[in-house]
Amino acid sequence: MTPLNSAIGYEEAAAVAKQALKERKTIRQTVIDRGLIGDRLSIEDLDRRLDVLAMAKAEQLDSDRL
Numbered sequence: 305m306t307p308l309n310s311a312i313g314y315e316e317a318a319a320v321a322k323q324a325l326k327e328r329k330t331i332r333q334t335v336i337d338r339g340l341i342g343d344r345l346s347i348e349d350l351d352r353r354l355d356v357l358a359m360a361k362a363e364q365l366d367s368d369r370l
Contacts, residue, residue, distance in 0.1 A: 305331060307353040311345045 305317040308331075312320070316338075324334040332354055341347055352358070 307359070308335070308345075308350075311349065311353065312340055316340070 305321050308317040308320065312335075320331060320334050320338060320340070323329075323338070324331050327334070329337070332350060335341065335345070335350055336347075341350065
């Protein structure tokens with residue numbers, strides 16, 4: 305989960321992705337269930353990082369520059 309790497313680290317983000325897939329839960333719910341909301345990551349920051357529309361818009365802006 306690239307959007308989460310800088311907040312919780314690659315290993316933890318990978319574990320979140322694997323658990324979410326295994327348990328058929330959302331990434332958001334899995335992050336909350338694992339107790340990762342706190343000093344390094346707020347609910348607001350989590351939601352911002354998982355906002356696919358914002359990610360798509362940023363990607364579109366980057367491709368427009370090419």
